[in-house]
Amino acid sequence: MSEVSNATNDPFFFILTGFPGFEASHIWISIPFCCFYIISIMGNTTILTVIHTEPSFSQPMYLFLSMLALTDLGLTLTTLPTVMPLLWFNIRKISFEDCFAQFFFLHGFSFMESSVLLAMSFDRYVAICCPLHYATILTSEVINRIGLAIICRCVLAVLPSLFLLKRLPFCHSHLLSHSYCLHQDMIHLVCGDIRFNSWYGFALVLLIVVLDPLLIVISYSLILKSILGIATWTERLRALNNCLSHILAVLVLYVPMVGLSMTHRFAKQASPMVHVIIANIYLLAPPVINPIIYSVKTKQIRQGIFHLFFKRQVH
Structure with a gap:
């Protein structure tokens, strides 16, 4: 406890809590x-390897799936360096620079996941x-442009919040509530005026947590309308089955995302x-x-x- 107390007084470090009380x-x-x-x-490495070693997986659907796997892998590798050392070796200190870097990549990959799922809904709409x-x-050139647009969108969304937070003074306590650097957690340690940060954060919530799911719902409304026009039930079920994986991935991301956002904004006393x-x-559910x-x-x-794993035996 004395080590944590001394580190908390260090102006150049944040302290990660882990699981308070446990x-x-x-x-x-x-x-x-x-x-x-x-x-x-x-899992994500296997998906990427399979897609990029099998020539038959050159369709747009699998290229978008490889984007999703890359994003999930990035999200995993962003939290791993602080979570496991804390749990294994009780390493709680993280420098300001490392914390802000983790903040950038963590939120960037999180927003990228939402953007990739939105692009995948467009892919399902066109396919059906x-x-x-x-x-x-959906030519290769179009998919490359979509991928570049996703990266630019996420970087341009996260960078302003990073600089807005970094310019503010932090209070005497630098104790964070998690095992990694979340914006919602770091903003509570600021001593200055955070109104602009809060409004920008709210705009990001509207952009990512509201707009992306809304566009996905619109795309699936059009897909459902098209499916209902198909003659036989067998073909309808086959079309719906082609969308089921994507629908599950959407729920796995947005249900916890909305829960986290609502908890930080409306259940601060929890x-x-x-x-x-x-x-x-x-952070863990989508990549897993x-x-x-x-x-x-x-x-x-x-x-x-x-x-991939049994081809030697097969041959």
Whole structure:
């Protein structure tokens, strides 16, 4: 405790809390977290390897899936360097520079995940509503431009909040409530006027948490309208099944994201453990669950994984 107290007085460091009240159990808590990180890294790496080694996976759908896997991998590797050392070795100190870097990548990859899912909804819309023009609309050049637009959008969204926060003075206590540097957590330690930061954060919530899901809902409304026009139930179910993986991935991201945003804004008096649990679900669920969803629900991915790991036996 004295080490934490001394570090808290250091103006050049933040202190990560981890799981308040469960410090003695950190080594046991590290076991499921270690499993989650292994599943995420292995799952997303496998998806990327399968897509980029199989020539048949050159369709736009798989290129967007590789973007999603890259984003999930980036999100995992952003939180890993602070979470596991804290749980294993009780390393709580993080420098201002490292904390702001983690802040940038953490929120950047989080927003990128939302943007990729929005792009994937457009892919599903074109595939089902305009199947004859699918190859001509989603060309490699268009997909590259979409990928570049996603990166630019996320960088331009996060950078202003980074600079707005970095210019403000922090209070005497630099104790953060999580195992990583979240904007919602860091803003509470500021001594100065944060009204502009709060308004910008609210605008980002509207841009990401509201606008992206709204556009996804609109795209699926059009998809559903097109599916209802299909003659047979078998074809309707096949079309819906092609969207199921994406719908599950959308729910896995946005349900915890909305929960985290609402908790920080409207449930500030809730137990710190509630904030910690929701934040960890928000950051860990998509990278861990998405590879499982696409491996289970996408026949081509399952076959690609089987071929990747058992091709020597098959040959």
